[in-house]
Amino acid sequence: MTAPAARPGLRGLYFVTPDRAAGRIALVAAALRGGARVVQYRDKSGTGMARLPETRELLALCRKAGALLLINDDVELCLAAAADGVHLGEDDAGIAEARDQLGPNRVIGASCYNDLDRARRAIAAGADYVAFGSVYPSPTKPAARRANPDLLRAARAELAVPICAIGGITPDNAAPVVAAGADMVAVIQAISEAPDPETAARALQALFP
Template sequence: MKALRFPTGLYGVTPEWDDTDRLLLAVRQAAEGGMRSLQLRRKNVPDAVRAAQARALAPLCRELGVVFLINDDWRLALDVGADGAHVGREDESLARIRAEAGPDLILGGSSYDDLGRAQELLAAGADYIAFGAMYASTVKPDTVRAPLSVLTEARRLTDSWDAPRPAVVAIGGITPDNAPLVAQAGADAIAVITALFEAPSIRAAAAACSAPYSANPNRKP
């Protein structure tokens, strides 16, 4: 099986919490439960608040061995020593970011339900392509829905890439109950917000979401 450019398993995405101490504790608990990667996603806060949380999370993630990315702001990712950045449709082009940031910064991009966009992102140097929402999402209730079949097609697409191959990430409404279906469809990683950070036990939720990958890390549709 080809090595990946991005960790398999649980990819935590931060909730809109201003309490940084609470966030740091939650991230530690998620990592203890098996979370492999984390994205700082703060859409509605001043830049200074997002930057302060990024600077607090970067050393914690290094300590925990968690790959750390920042949503929408690759320059901040470089500034705080994060591992990478996630790029959406409204951001700078991934090709331009790759040219400026260099080869070492992990870059992932949103593909929604669009394999054509995924191919463009891969050609531009994406380390992962993200699809979703797979299920109804409380974070983005009006977002486009993607069928599970798009994960299978995306996996076939990335399997044709040279090693290390880009990863396929699924996001949107993913829970411990549906995570096995998403993994079996072809997702190398699952991005989770609510079912992880709003769970009664974050550690237990992380373990449950990670279970499809822990049980069979080399599973393939």
């Protein structure tokens, strides 16, 4: 199966699912109602094709909302579910290899941490967007490398692909990140731990008119 011919752009709120399975579908639905444009299915506790039924359920929600569903570090699951693409970290499958498997029409994102040169290499290998972070201290990854606003500005001035910022971003501190050049802000706990996930999502998406 191939990815849809017409897809939304890589701009706006990017929701990364929490590892816990309980309530994950409901959280994604709330984020999408709030305007999320991209959802990344991240489940480090699951394995292989056992995650296929949930992936298909998430994909149906994203299709209905006109959003993208990307799979964290699993090209085979992406293909099996006919999802929109994958997001790869430095220890994940190679970008060029993933591009060969996924073809030209699916999205590949690459974690670049605080390394602009890594972003250059990722784009040369076929990445459609690059992600920098942690922008702020992150409760999800407290030891994560930090990417400051100057790095985002430098990336925006040079790179021709969308830029995603991640790490400790909330509705209260996201505006400077967008002003520095982020096309997307990726969050987990800002939505998953919010008293009202839909309202939190709407506040973040509102930064992208």
